[in-house]
Amino acid sequence: MSAISIRTRRILKNRAFLALCLFSTSATILILALLIASIMVQGSYFLFNSDALSAVFAHGELSQLTKIIRWEFLTNFASRFPEKAGIYAAVIGSLWVCAICALLALPLGIGTAIYLEEFAPKNRWTALVDFNIRNLAGVPSIVYGILGLTAFTRMFGLFGSDKNSALSFGPDNAWWHIQLPFGQGLLAGGLTLMLVVLPIVIISSREALRAVPSSLRQASLAIGATPWQTASKITLPAAIPSILTGAILAMSRAMGEAAPLLVIGIPVFIANTPDNLNDNFTVLPFQIFNWAGRPQESFHQLAASAIVVLLIALICFNGVAVYLRQKLRKPLA
Amino acid sequence: MPDTQPNLAKPATASAPTTTTTSPVSEHITLRVKDFNAWYGAYQALHNITLNIPSQRVTSLIGPSGCGKSTFLRWINRMNDLVANARAQGVMQLDKDDVLDRAFDVVELRRRVGMVFQKPNPFPKSIYENIAFGPRLHKRFHRSDLDALVEQSLRAAAIWDEVKDRLHNSALGLSGGQQQRLCIARAIAVGPEVLLMDEPCSALDPRSTASVEALIRELRQTFTIVVVTHNMQQAARVSDLTAFFFEGKLIEAGPTDGMFTNPKNKQTEDYVTGRFG
Numbered sequence: 217m218s219a220i221s222i223r224t225r226r227i228l229k230n231r232a233f234l235a236l237c238l239f240s241t242s243a244t245i246l247i248l249a250l251l252i253a254s255i256m257v258q259g260s261y262f263l264f265n266s267d268a269l270s271a272v273f274a275h276g277e278l279s280q281l282t283k284i285i286r287w288e289f290l291t292n293f294a295s296r297f298p299e300k301a302g303i304y305a306a307v308i309g310s311l312w313v314c315a316i317c318a319l320l321a322l323p324l325g326i327g328t329a330i331y332l333e334e335f336a337p338k339n340r341w342t343a344l345v346d347f348n349i350r351n352l353a354g355v356p357s358i359v360y361g362i363l364g365l366t367a368f369t370r371m372f373g374l375f376g377s378d379k380n381s382a383l384s385f386g387p388d389n390a391w392w393h394i395q396l397p398f399g400q401g402l403l404a405g406g407l408t409l410m411l412v413v414l415p416i417v418i419i420s421s422r423e424a425l426r427a428v429p430s431s432l433r434q435a436s437l438a439i440g441a442t443p444w445q446t447a448s449k450i451t452l453p454a455a456i457p458s459i460l461t462g463a464i465l466a467m468s469r470a471m472g473e474a475a476p477l478l479v480i481g482i483p484v485f486i487a488n489t490p491d492n493l494n495d496n497f498t499v500l501p502f503q504i505f506n507w508a509g510r511p512q513e514s515f516h517q518l519a520a521s522a523i524v525v526l527l528i529a530l531i532c533f534n535g536v537a538v539y540l541r542q543k544l545r546k547p548l549a
Numbered sequence: 550m551p552d553t554q555p556n557l558a559k560p561a562t563a564s565a566p567t568t569t570t571t572s573p574v575s576e577h578i579t580l581r582v583k584d585f586n587a588w589y590g591a592y593q594a595l596h597n598i599t600l601n602i603p604s605q606r607v608t609s610l611i612g613p614s615g616c617g618k619s620t621f622l623r624w625i626n627r628m629n630d631l632v633a634n635a636r637a638q639g640v641m642q643l644d645k646d647d648v649l650d651r652a653f654d655v656v657e658l659r660r661r662v663g664m665v666f667q668k669p670n671p672f673p674k675s676i677y678e679n680i681a682f683g684p685r686l687h688k689r690f691h692r693s694d695l696d697a698l699v700e701q702s703l704r705a706a707a708i709w710d711e712v713k714d715r716l717h718n719s720a721l722g723l724s725g726g727q728q729q730r731l732c733i734a735r736a737i738a739v740g741p742e743v744l745l746m747d748e749p750c751s752a753l754d755p756r757s758t759a760s761v762e763a764l765i766r767e768l769r770q771t772f773t774i775v776v777v778t779h780n781m782q783q784a785a786r787v788s789d790l791t792a793f794f795f796e797g798k799l800i801e802a803g804p805t806d807g808m809f810t811n812p813k814n815k816q817t818e819d820y821v822t823g824r825f826g
Contacts, residue, residue: 338633431670435732438628439683439739440660449682454673547721548673 255527259520262289262298289521293487294503298514301507303522308489309402309497310471316406316493317413317470322463324410325417329459332418333425334447353415361479364408369480371397393492400481401494408476413466420462424455429549457544464537468530474501500526579604579743579773580625585639587620589632594620598639598799600792604742607765607774609784609805612794613826618777621794622745624648625775626662627655643743660687663736667748669728671720671735676703676712679720679731683739698738705771706734707764726757730764737772744768746776750783762787781821785809793817 268283292302336342366372375383375397386393398404428451436446452459483496484506490497500522507519580602587595595617602608610618620629627648629635641648648658672679680699684690690698699716703709708730712723720731729749736744746765750758765774765787778784784791785805792802793814801814812818820826 429670431666431668432672434628434631434666435670435672435735436682437631438626438659438664438666439686439736440656441683441686442656445686450672546673546719549670549721 252527255520255523258517259522259524261514261517262286262301262521263524290525294485294498294506298512298518301518303500303503303525305486305489306498306500306503306522307525309486310499312402312490312497313405313409313477313499314467314471316402317409318463318467320406320410321413321417321466321470325414325466326421326459326463329418329421329425330447330452333422334443334451349415349418353419356475357412357473358475358479360408360411361476363411364404364476365480368398368404368407369400389491391492393494395494399494400483400496401492402490402497403493404480405477405482405497405499408480409470409473412473412476413470416466416469417463420466421455421459424458424462425451427458428454431549454548457541460544461537461541464533464540468533468537471499471533472501472526472530474499474505477502478505500529577604578602579644580775581640581642583640585621585624585637585641587617587624587629587635587637589620590634594797595637596797600799600802602743602773602775603790604773605769605771606789607769607776607787608790608792609776609778609788610792610794611778611781611784611820613820614779615796616794617797618794619747622747622775622777625743625745626659626664628664630655660739661741662743662745663739663741664745664747665729665732665736665749668752669725669732671723671728671731673719673721675717676720676723676731677716679735680738683735687739702734702738703731705737705768706730707760707767708734724757726753726760729753729757729761733761733764733768737768741772743773743775746774748777748779751779758783779826781809793820795820 263286265283265286268280271277271280272284288300289302290307291304292300293305294303295301332342332345336345383396384393385395394403395401398407432450432454433446436450437443441449477499482498482502484498486496486498504519504522504526507515507522510516578601580600582598582600582602585595585598586593598621610621612618623629624637624641625643625648629637637649639649643658643661646658647653672682674682677699680702681690681695684695684698700709700713703712708727711727712731720728723731729752733744733749749765750761753761762783765776768774769789776784776788778787788805790802791805791808793800793808793812793816795816801808801812801817803813808817809821812821
């Protein structure tokens with residue numbers, strides 16, 4: 217075997233590996249493109265006004281530009297009639313429940329990360345806690361649904377199972393009217409999603425804190441700062457961009473969750489937006505699930521339209537996360 | 550004002566500094582260390598160190614890598630508390646206060662004993678905020694008092710003229726030598742008694758090294774300074790007292806001139822003449 221053929225073989229192997237990588241990348245992008253294209257095609261019937269579309273693109277009448285999108289789809293409630301159906305209740309419910317989830321999960325998660333990273337001693341017990349949190353991040357979200365059902369919706373049966381025997385706080389028409397057990401209300405949904413999202417927030421915040429160079433912590437401690445002063449004035453501000461990115465990504469995950477809310481039993485059909493924290497609600501992924509499960513083809517098209525809206529929302533979330541990460545990133549050392 | 554033109558033409562021999570005007574040993578001892586031992590887990594890093602650090606002088610700790618001089622330095626301000634399995638035993642007294650006592654306020658200790666690290670580590674904040682951070686931790690200030698303190702610290706670190714027009718720019722925009730002088734200014738802003746320096750010039754170019762060394766000689770009038778260095782010529786240029794460490798033991802300590810011209814111990818002589826290290 218001459219030296220030249222060994223060299224040729226090496227070059228060929230290099231090219232073959234490059235070709236393989238290129239093929240994988242293209243295949244991934246192709247699959248994604250096909251997926252998006254098919255969803256767009258299926259959903260276009262209920263998302264766009266065909267007459268307005270043809271008016272603008274075929275005849276060039278720009279006055280019809282705002283009428284291209286069927287705004288009724290976004291402002292109507294769900295209905296038995298596909299032409300009248302919309303995702304208003306689902307969008308409002310999603311926003312509400314993600315807000316509650318964020319308000320609960322972010323302080324708790326970031327605080328836990330600060331404690332575990334800056335204050336907790338490094339011994340077997342904290343290693344066990346760390347291991348458990350990492351496992352919890354990988355648990356299928358439907359399991360959290362069962363936990364939410366027992367702990368929040370039914371509250372272990374402590375307050376009885378009859379709706380009439382529930383304890384209630386606050387006047388009936390206030391937004392903060394709460395009933396124990398939480399039932400299928402916003403609070404129960406928000407708390408269940410908080411369970412799903414908490415391990416992710418803890419892990420990403422810990423990684424963000426770990427990325428801050430220890431030389432900064434040492435410099436701070438060496439001039440007489442307490443560990444809390446160091447964590448709050450030096451480490452946390454330096455880690456905020458990464459923590460923020462992780463938080464936004466966790467929230468975009470929460471927005472796409474249907475399974476845990478399915479288990480706690482949110483209603484299939486809802487015709488109003490929630491009035492208080494205990495009111496019934498629905499979320500966009502769940503509405504999609506409902507419509508996709510119906511036999512009629514037009515409901516499948518509705519589901520596809522709703523998927524398009526959900527995808528746009530998720531892209532915006534992720535886009536904001538990437539933009540913030542770029543904008544706020546600055547050198548630390 | 551420190552020299553901005555370092556005299557690099559002069560050969561860097563291990564000779565005593567020619568401009569010592571004060572006696573190398575002062576009457577007052579700031580740090581008393583007796584029979585001090587330190588371990589990392591099962592490994593004993595320091596064996597029975599007995600050393601007195603005099604006040605308002607520069608003491609340098611020299612020795613080959615791994616001899617324990619940095620470990621010793623980090624125990625003086627209890628930075629080794631951050632290391633999980635580090636422990637120490639013995640007597641270490643800072644002006645009658647027992648440094649090793651668990652009940653002794655470590656935060657107050659670190660205010661009294663400042664530290665400058667090998668690699669300059671300014672906070673990712675403005676120059677002003679870097680200096681103001683320390684004093685603000687310990688007491689409340691009026692804006693004008695804080696401005697005065699920042700200016701005073703930057704002047705004392707010989708960097709005021711270079712940064713006075715850009716106090717609110719990021720500290721990370723400074724050069725390496727400037728950043729190190731900023732770290733020294735940050736350390737002196739809290740008003741310590743002792744300054745610990747762990748190889749402060751090893752990451753700097755010769756010109757910056759010269760300005761930092763001149764600064765150290767200047768600061769001696771106000772602070773007690775302990776410098777760890779693996780550069781013997783630097784120890785000779787900068788310090789009044791030298792302590793030679795080897796394999797965790799203190800071999801010899803004494804006035805710098807004597808150490809380099811007439812060492813009492815054979816190992817010391819071998820090290821300073823470069824036979825090993």
